[in-house]
Amino acid sequence: MVSCFQDQENMKSSKKSKKNDGEGGGLTKHNSFLGLSILDISNPSSTTLSEDLSISLAGSDLHVFTQAELRVITQSFSSSNFLGEGGFGPVHKGFIDDKLRPGLKAQPVAVKLLDLDGLQGHREWMTEVMCLGKLKHPNLVKLIGYCCEEEHRLLVYEFMPRGSLESQLFRRCSLPLPWSTRLKIAYEAAKGLQFLHEAEKPVIYRDFKASNILLDSDYTAKLSDFGLAKDGPQGDATHVSTRVMGTQGYAAPEYIMTGHLTARSDVYSFGVVLLELLTGRRSVDKKRSSREQSLVDWARPMLNDARKLRRIMDPRLEDQYSEAGARKAATLAYQCLRYRPKTRPDISMVVSVLQDIKDYKEDIPIGTFTYTVPTTKPSREVKETNTHLQNCDKPRISVQKSDQQHQKFRSPAHTARNHRIALRNGLNSPMRNEAGGERY
Numbered sequence: 528m529v530s531c532f533q534d535q536e537n538m539k540s541s542k543k544s545k546k547n548d549g550e551g552g553g554l555t556k557h558n559s560f561l562g563l564s565i566l567d568i569s570n571p572s573s574t575t576l577s578e579d580l581s582i583s584l585a586g587s588d589l590h591v592f593t594q595a596e597l598r599v600i601t602q603s604f605s606s607s608n609f610l611g612e613g614g615f616g617p618v619h620k621g622f623i624d625d626k627l628r629p630g631l632k633a634q635p636v637a638v639k640l641l642d643l644d645g646l647q648g649h650r651e652w653m654t655e656v657m658c659l660g661k662l663k664h665p666n667l668v669k670l671i672g673y674c675c676e677e678e679h680r681l682l683v684y685e686f687m688p689r690g691s692l693e694s695q696l697f698r699r700c701s702l703p704l705p706w707s708t709r710l711k712i713a714y715e716a717a718k719g720l721q722f723l724h725e726a727e728k729p730v731i732y733r734d735f736k737a738s739n740i741l742l743d744s745d746y747t748a749k750l751s752d753f754g755l756a757k758d759g760p761q762g763d764a765t766h767v768s769t770r771v772m773g774t775q776g777y778a779a780p781e782y783i784m785t786g787h788l789t790a791r792s793d794v795y796s797f798g799v800v801l802l803e804l805l806t807g808r809r810s811v812d813k814k815r816s817s818r819e820q821s822l823v824d825w826a827r828p829m830l831n832d833a834r835k836l837r838r839i840m841d842p843r844l845e846d847q848y849s850e851a852g853a854r855k856a857a858t859l860a861y862q863c864l865r866y867r868p869k870t871r872p873d874i875s876m877v878v879s880v881l882q883d884i885k886d887y888k889e890d891i892p893i894g895t896f897t898y899t900v901p902t903t904k905p906s907r908e909v910k911e912t913n914t915h916l917q918n919c920d921k922p923r924i925s926v927q928k929s930d931q932q933h934q935k936f937r938s939p940a941h942t943a944r945n946h947r948i949a950l951r952n953g954l955n956s957p958m959r960n961e962a963g964g965e966r967y
């Protein structure tokens with residue numbers, strides 16, 4: 528398989544001056560990125576870029592859309608089609624069919640409009656296109672196409688009717704996710720990571736978190752947002768050295784401290800999400816008492832103690848879960864969250880443990896909490912639930928950005944705009960200060 532991107536930092540460290548050692552800048556014309564001339568990267572409005580892109584992506588089934596087409600399918604990005612907004616701009620629902628392009632399957636899509644702010648946003652857009660253009664798996668969100676016109680950058684994905692795990696797990700007005708669904712999501716998200724880690728040229732995802740796990744109508748979990756993904760270490764190398772990027776509360780401690788990235792950094796983030804699924808709590812919750820703000824710090828001592836485990840399980844589950852399964856899942860989370868990366872399980876081990884736990888059903892108490900995940904097309908009941916969720920989501924449109932509990936560390940450009948923090952290295956990082964310095 529072709530690598531979805533080259534190791535930008537490693538390339539840079541050998542070729543450029545020290546003052547340019549950040550991930551977002553300092554590349555020289557001699558370097559290349561994703562097989563494209565760096566001239567094009569540093570000039571996102573270059574018209575040759577879109578030609579270069581289609582050459583690089585030849586053989587992939589990505590469609591190249593025009594801005595005008597995307598405006599039509601989203602009704603001019605109308606607010607009624609607004610799905611949400613993350614760090615890179617708004618996402619709108621649209622609908623495509625073969626009237627737009629012969630051969631296009633009629634289906635709803637999500638159109639992400641990148642609010643480009645300099646080189647970094649463009650770089651992450653490129654990584655996303657190259658990565659999802661080449662990597663295909665049932666547990667990775669499907670990229671249908673893109674638009675690269677002048678300075679405009681858009682991405683068109685398959686539409687995921689149930690939004691993100693974050694919204695399903697934490698929104699007060701959503702129905703509580705049943706235990707079996709939580710395990711299904713954990714298992715499938717782990718399968719997505721396994722596919723990346725075990726690719727011929729392994730990929731480190733680097734941004735594993737609840738908001739990046741999208742859910743299909745039957746709760747199939749798919750990873751989205753590959754803008755931070757990196758090629759794994761090559762040859763005898765044990766890690767990739769990068770500028771620290773990710774989201775507070777999910778990033779592995781050694782990665783924050785040293786910038787050393789390995790597949791086990793993703794495993795740590797997986798452990799955080801597993802903990803969120805068990806407890807129904809966010810990885811960072813500033814509204815809680817200081818002792819409970821960091822989920823990992825609060826929950827870790829109770830994960831290996833069967834009696835204490837009950838105290839941290841999500842009360843919204845109303846005890847409708849397998850105790851044996853919860854114990855095993857808690858032990859798995861504990862292992863994923865170990866300080867020393869080498870002592871964490873690898874992702875195939877995580878997948879096999881979760882596969883096992885999914886079958887623990889005998890000791891689930893029979894109570895009033897019944898909910899069946901549809902396995903085929905959404906039933907009427909599910910559609911009603913969807914409507915309920917959408918209605919619930921609508922007044923939150925303006926809330927979504929301010930509601931963010933996590934701080935993301937990326938480029939300075941994004942910091943200014945989206946409350947994100949770029950960290951050159953973990954030792955002097957704002958994140959460490961905010962987390963109390965010794966939190967990890």
Ligand SMILES: Nc1ncnc2c1ncn2[C@@H]1O[C@H](COP(=O)(O)OP(=O)(O)OP(=O)(O)O)[C@@H](O)[C@H]1O
Binds near residue numbers: 611612637687739
């Ligand atoms: N393919 C999709 N189908 C349905 N909804 C989507 C899709 N992609 C994104 N969304 C929704 O759009 C919103 C914004 O997503 P986006 O990935 O841009 O930001 P985020 O994950 O919340 O934050 P971050 O920028 O840190 O990744 C989310 O509410 C998400 O559920």
Ligand SMILES: [Mg+2]
Binds near residue numbers: 613738739751752
């Ligand atoms: Mg996202």
